[in-house]
Amino acid sequence: MTMETVDLRSDTVTRPTPAMRRAMAVAEVGDDLFGEDPTVRALEDRLAGLFGFGGALFVPSGVMANQIALRLLVAPGQEVVCDAEAHILAHEEGSPARYGGIQTRTVPGERGLLGADELEAVLRPGNAYTVGTRAVALEQTHTRGGGAVYPVETLRAIRRVTRGSGVSVHIDGARIWNAHTATGTPLAEYGAPVADTLSVCLSKGLGAPVGSVLLTAAEHLPTARSLRHGLGGGMRQSGILAAAGLHALDHHLERMAEDHTHAAVLATGLRDAGCAVRPQETNVVLVDTPDAEEVVAGAARERVLVTAPGPRTVRLVTHLGVGRQACRRAVGVLAALMGEGRRTRGVPASAGHAQQWKESEVA
Known part of the structure; x- marks a missing residue:
């Protein structure tokens, strides 16, 4: 059975819900x-x-x-x-x-x-x-x-x-x-x-x-x-x-608290696995890791999509298209790639070869 893709690249990847599509279909226009x-x-x-x-x-x-x-x-x-x-x-x-x-x-x-x-x-x-x-x-x-x-x-x-x-x-x-x-x-x-x-x-x-x-x-x-x-x-x-x-x-406005809860699931799970997670307030989670692009590629092979806003930073963004179960699966995949023994604590996002790195973030 093929695993469902967990897309945490950005909250821009959401798709219109059926109810939203119906509202669009009947909209009065000029x-x-x-x-x-x-x-x-x-x-x-x-x-x-x-x-x-x-x-x-x-x-x-x-x-x-x-x-x-x-x-x-x-x-x-x-x-x-x-x-x-x-x-x-x-x-x-x-x-x-x-x-x-x-x-x-x-x-x-x-x-x-x-x-x-x-x-x-x-x-x-x-x-x-x-x-x-x-x-x-x-x-x-x-x-x-x-x-x-x-x-x-x-x-x-x-x-x-x-x-x-x-x-x-x-x-x-x-x-x-x-x-x-x-x-x-x-x-x-x-x-x-x-x-x-x-x-x-x-x-x-x-x-x-x-x-x-x-x-x-x-x-x-x-x-x-x-x-x-x-x-x-x-x-x-x-x-x-x-x-x-x-x-x-x-x-969709009132339900956005769910996205913050799911981001906390990601942040807590990765932090418990020994990852260097930065403070999380809303729906964005940043994790410091020695080789962000390697993590992005490895996670994608497991159908977990994330981005790298810096050569040593991985970004995850929750949205209405991902739930708690999907976030827990993402934690398992990312912890295996960035967990204790797989990364350097507290590596600043600007360190190292930032000049030679090609950014992959979707803002």
Whole structure:
């Protein structure tokens, strides 16, 4: 009997449930570029309300949402400050510079999270001889930080610092649903009170097949629509896709606590086997190991799929497509590859031959 594949590469591998497909099939649609798709409007209005923003824009991907947001906040030749491992740097094809002429400056964060004091020390007002900081970009939860959650108190402190400096805040909230699930913080507190723009993803933990939504002030929507069109993101009868997002909000948000429980099963099981597991807060588990690509290949032979975000780090991500039993099987396979006697304790992800290594992570 063939074993079922356990796919822990990313929460992007989820597929629409039968109920979600039915919702998509019966969605009322219109031409979104004419502003006539009622299902898209319903999704945008709902998310704007949840996070306290005046406007929202449905886009094909989180990368597009992030890049539109940065161009709303930062002019060509100006600067955005972010964590050194930020998604907008590591996984977006150099788009701030390529499409926006935006300079990026990085600050190393603890598990990807920045503090108000360290940001206050690096923000530059700008003058005739110095590039000015115009925005700070944060990530909630932090992908390469292992799903680390920004405490809402930290976000409020950063907002106070940036407001006092005339600097805007963008939050890449691709996994903001996981932060909400882990902490119980109301979505509204993660939104407009702490950010000028926010991107939220529908195709990760929520399990929709496509799409993200950019949240911003209502007066910025015309420019945001223009930028979306220029990036090739204008869609027509996209209510079919928006319906999946609405269904996910209704049926998949509350169940996300299961993903965190399953991630804890992975983290605990691997730690008990002697693996060097980093702290786990949400649905992402990072494990240090001497040869990550060898582990990825060995696990794949046993039909357990994981990724390597660094030459000495293995990543596992839980989602609605994997349950407790599948996670336990993954623990057995991975423990045999990385357990006591098979790895070096505490090997930093940046050590060794990082320069020669080819990244395999799906963000």
